[in-house]
Amino acid sequence: MSDEETGVFSFRASRFIDTSFKVHGETAEQSTRTGDRGILISDDGEQRAETLRNITYKKRRLRLRPSKLNDSLAQWIPVPEDKTGELNEELRATLNGISATDEGRKRKLYVTSDHPMHEFQGVQQDFLNELLRLCGLGDSIDDPECALCHLKLNPKATAPVDEHAAQEDGTVSAPPAETPVDRRIFRCSDCGEFLQCKQCCLGRHAWTPLHLLKLWKDGCWEDDTLKNIGLIYQLGHQGAPCLTPNPTIRLMVVLDTTGIHQIHYRQCGCDRSDQMNPRQELLRNAWFPASAIDPDTCATLRVLEAFRLYNVIGNLNCHDFVTAQERKTSALGSTGVVKMPDRYREMLRMARQHSFLTIAKRNALAHAPGVWRQLSRGRWWRDVEAKYRYLYRTILALDANFKLKNRIRTHEREDPPLAPGWGAWVDPMRYKEHLKQYIAENDASTCIAFAALTQKDTRHTDGLRVSGVGAAVCARHECVRPNGLGDLQKGERYANMDFIAMSAVAGFDGMELTFSYDIACQWGKNLRERVKKLPEDLRLDFEAILFQTGLPVWHASSHEAECTNMNSLSFLPGVGKTDGEGIERLWAELNAFAYHTKQMGLGHRADSLEDKINYHNFMKNLGLGDILRRKLLVAIAEREKQVAAWKEVNKSIPTEVRAAWQERVDAFLADRTAPNPYLISAKDGLSEADIRAALKADKVEAASKGTTPLHGTSATAFLTAGLQLEDTQRRIKAEIAGTTLVTANRESEIQESRLAFLSKLRVFRGLQEVYTPAAIRAVERLERNRNPDAAAVKAENIKLFLPSDLTEAEMEAKLREAQCGDAVGGTVGGQHGATRANSLVGQISDRIAALSLKYNHARAALLRLKGPNYAPFFKPLKESDLTLDADVNDDEASGKKRLSLAAAGKGGRTPRHVAGTSRKVLSWIWAARGALDPDESDLHESLRVEWARAKARKTRWDEEVNLLREEMRRVLRYLEWETQTWRAHTTASRDAGDLPIATRAGLEAYAIKQAAVHERLRAFFYAKLNVSLDAAAASVLDDEGALNPLFEGTHKCNQN
Structure with missing residues (x-):
């Protein structure tokens, strides 16, 4: 029924919004439907209906969990743990470097494999005879x-005489038709x-x-x-006869893996030659010409590929390679005895061109001319909740290397790079234009005096046109970023590093970006202002992203304490256990390449380093299956340990205290200018003068204890006197064993303490006759058995024979328990303050050593008195329990050791074990009874800092597990993208009508091959990653025992 028939009128009412949710597949989105509301009223006014007209839909993003993204891998969990989320005992033992299955079992010895040279020595004469027989x-x-x-x-x-004679024009005539046999x-x-x-x-x-x-x-x-026996090779037909060959016989020098050859050849003269020029004729024979016009030197594609591999893997330079080929051709080659054509320059040129074409081919430049491929982040990742965005964060490392120098060469020819700004290098022309605007930077460092800053304009560069390179690499996987490499002319100037860093993130479409740089505390200060001076397309929009800078964990230890705790990657949220030091491993690889690039032209040097970096990136990507799996095993084991330690310690801290500490951490993470929770507040810390006064007070107290008269005959007084004497002995031992210099004055103090001890020991022996007569009998028995000619026992070594040495005593047990509490509290306080005065640090160390000795001695006596189950909160005190971040000043060494070794894979050198804090758990002494004394404000502040750092460690390891699993998904996504991209090129190759059919067939075949390779890689990686945690650990352990070094650090800690 129409509006006219019913007399109904329509009008635009207030905006009507109908919200509905649609979920299709794994994609979730919210749709808002808007439009004009029409109201329909019947003639009798009894009925009313509403409709929505001119409907439009407005999509609004939902904040989703990563598992809800529109991706087939979103819900897939690589290397999953069991349902409990905890490691079983066998796996935990494996991850800690202990294999229960291997205990008591020895591997069978095989002489042939374990001692092959011994076996060879018995048959070496046979080998020698057979080799000579071949002669x-x-x-x-x-x-x-x-x-x-x-x-x-x-x-x-x-x-036979005169097989064929050379002509005067240099050509060679054909041999006679009939020759003798x-x-x-x-x-x-x-x-x-x-x-x-x-x-x-x-x-x-x-x-x-x-x-x-x-x-x-x-x-x-x-x-x-x-050539000498008359072979004439026919080009254009791969050696087969040509019906109408070119009559001229030419000479060609061909470099091959078998040596350097001089070949007689004819060009094709039949109809096939009309479709190709001489250059194409050689290339279709897999011979790469040294020049585009009338070449007389070629290299086979296989020798060019062989040299490329020797060059990027073994750093073999072209001169040595050509010399080796000459020697392979003749043992007397390149010596002058046998004349050999010199083709070093030609080989150098061909190798450079071939490497460039290989890169272009693998980047599908033939399939899409002029377009370099770029991988986008895909869809839907922007819809995840803010707390999950770190999974898609880009984390880059920035640094400079001054080994990759380049010398000024006189009479140098123009030598442009073949791919300017197409790969790892920044665009050279734009880079030079930018540096022309450079003005000396006078930024003063507010941290330590960095050589990178003090020498950025004064670095010694005589005779050099390039002093080094700056680079931006992926801090997670150590791959060099596109346009992430640039030359330095002086030192590590901001003008250079800014251009390189911003070129590496040009077109950045992410939401979070982190740069790791060893001078990030200074570099990041005025970065936003400096970026405004860069070309417009390189200006990063800092307002649209979450941008942060951090210090690599190893380099952070060289910064001021406040700077370290403010900027270290250990305390930056969302970066996991990224150490930022991966770029140093890149330098270690490129430094070996620096020797033969030092004298190259700039263009040749750029192309050579481009090729080396491409190989580096390729191998890093190829090894991700094993590396990520190994890292995940380390991260899961460490996460479990950190979480368990965190829960244990957290229970001992009152709820209201924890809440206050957490508020301080949250405030700092939201605003970096807030008080740093990872640093002891200056007002609460002890100054050097305070520490000296405290130590002096300790000495006065010790002296007073040594002269305090014993009084009364109560059992409590007797036991107290015995413990005081025992404490005096420990102090004397600690004083003697101290690391500080023993001066004459200190030696006198030691002797006085010994005399005081001996004088009070006589009184104590008298009391023992009353309370413990057995002790006197033990003393007499010991004296009878002593060698009369031996030196007298020193005071600190005299056995006191306290009741714990004789029988159980409840009173001593109580005193021992109090001793344990006092001693462990003393070690906590001793860990608190750090000073740069070495002598003072030595005295503090002596004090901690004495207290730890006192604690362990008291605990041993307590266990003898009350049994092993008494006071379980008093645990064995190890040296590792006394090591604190501020003491070792090494934030990530030990934890990152295993991740670095995991990244190195098989065959990597095992680094020396260094105690650090990324794997460090909060020491049990902080949770011991009485550790959190409200009257001990200094101790309270130390515990707060340790608590905050322990939580940061726990959080970083948890992030690391999540990041690694997301990276595993990303590997498979990338390989799927590669496969689909090459398949699309397969179809496009068939439709390239402007190319000859044979060329189109070659493009199609190459695309099919690349698609198949990436599909195979995806299946290979998926099989590696789609296994249980137990299976992954067993697989890695079986891989030549490669897991043992990864967990060596944990094993050592367990043995301490």
Whole structure:
């Protein structure tokens, strides 16, 4: 029924909003439906209806969990743990470097594999004889014949005269149509060690002209060539005959893996030659010409690829490679005895061009000319909740290297790079234009005096046009970023590093970005202002992203304490256990390459380093399956340990105290200018003068204790006196064993303490006659057994024979328990303050040593008195329990050791064990009874800092587990993207109508191959990562015991 028929009127009412949720697949989005509301009223006014017209839909993002993203891998959990989320005992033992299954079982010894050289020594003469046997005719010495046609050969035969003569114009005429039968003996090691006649040798090598030939002459084998015996290779037909060959016979020098060859060849003259020029004719024969016009030197593609691998893997330079090829051709090659064509410059040029083309081919430049591929982050990741965004954060490391220098060369020709700004290097022209605007930077450091800052304009660069390079790499996986490498002209100037850093993130579409830099505390200060001077497309929009800078964990220890605790990656949320030191491992790899790039032209140097970096990135990506799995095993084990330690310690802290401390941490994370919870407040800390006064007071108290008269005969007084004497002995021992210098004055104090001890010991012996007569009998028995000629026992070594040495005593047990509490509290307080005065630190260390000795002695006596189950909160006090962050000033060394070793994979050198804090758990002494004394404000502040740092460690390890699992998903996503991209190129290659059909077929075949390779890699990685935690640990452990070094640090800690 129409509006006109019913007399209904329509009007635009207030905005009507209908909200509905749609969930399709794994994609969740919220849709808001808006439009004009129409009200329909019947003629009798009894009925009313509403409709929504002119409907529009407005989408509004939902904040989702990562598992709800529109991705097939979003809900997949790589290397999952069991349902309890805890490690079983066997796996925990494995991850701690202890294998229960291997205990008591020895591996069987195999002489052949364990001692192969011993076995060889017994048969070395046999090997030598057989090698020399190959120098003769072998079994054919009596009756040599051709293995192919069975022609009888003559060891003394000579070549027929005038086989073919050289012409005056340099060309070579064809040999005569009929020649006498040649019965000389030939052998080709590339074909096999069998004998051949000349005719069979020529026929067999018509398609393989690059074999090395040997001729039997004068009773031995001599080097010969196929050219010398008349082989003429036919180009255009891969050696097959041409119906109308070009009559001119030309000479070509070809470099191959078998050596350097001089080849006679003819060009094609049939219809096929109309479709190709001489350059194409050589390339279609897999020979790379040294010049584009009329080449006379070529290199096979296989020798170019071989050199490229030797170069990027073994850092072999081109000169040494060509020399080796000359020696392979002839033992006397490159010595002047045998004339050898010098093709070093040609090989250098061909290798450089071939490497560039290889990179272009692998980046699909032939399939999409002029377009370098870029991988976007995909869809939906922006919709995740804020607390999960760190999973998609970009974390980069920035640093400079001054080993990769380049010298100024006189009379240098223009040498442009083949791919300027296309790969790892920044755009050289824009970079130079930017540096022309450079003005000396006078920024004063507010931290320590960094060499990077003090030498940025004064670094010694005589004779150098490049003093080093700056780079931005992925801090998680150590891959060099696109446009993340640039030359330095002086020192580590901000103008250079800013351009490199911003080029590496040009077009950044993420929401969170972190830069790790060893001078980040200074570099980041005015970065926003300096970036405004960069080209517009390099200006990062700091307002649209969460941007933060941090210090690499190892370098952070060299900064001021306040700077370290403010900027270390250990305390930055969302970075996991990223150490920021991966770029140093890149430098270690590139430094070996610096020697032969030092003298190169700038363009050649840029191309060589580009090739090296491409290989570096490729191998890093290829190893991610094993590396991520190993790292995850380390992270899960450490997370469990940190969480368990955190829960235990957290229970001992009152709820209201924890809440106050947590508020301080939250405030700092929200605003970095708030008080730093990871640093002891200056007003609460003790100054050097305060510590000296406290130590002096301790000495006065010790002296007073040594002269305090014993009074009364109560049992309590008796036991107290015994414990005081025991304490005096410990103090004397600690004083003697101290690390500080023992001066004459201190020696006098020690002697006075001994005299005071001996005088009071006589009184104590009298009391023992009353309370513990057995002690006197033990003293007398010990004295009777002592050697009368031996020196008297020193005071600190005299056995007191306290009741715990004789029988159980309740009163001493109570005193011992109090002693334990006092001693452990003293060690906590002793850990608190740190000073830069070495002598003072030595005295504090002596004090801690004495207190720990006192505690362990008292605990041992307490266990004898009350049994092993008494006072379980008093645990054995180890040296590791006394080590604190402020003492070692090494925030990540030990924990990152295992992650670094995991990244190195098999064969990596095991770093020396260094105690650090990333794997450090909060010492039990903080949770011991009486540790949190409200009257001990200094102790309270120390505990707060340790609590905050322990929570940061726990949080970072938890982030690390989540980051690693997301990275595993990302690996598979990337490989899937690569597969789909190459499949799309496969289809596009068929439709490239402007290319010859054979070229289109080659493009299609290459795309199919690349798609298959990446699909195979994806399946390979998925199989590695889609296993249980137990299976992953067992697999890594079986991999040549590679897991043992990863968990060596944990094993050592457990043994302490």
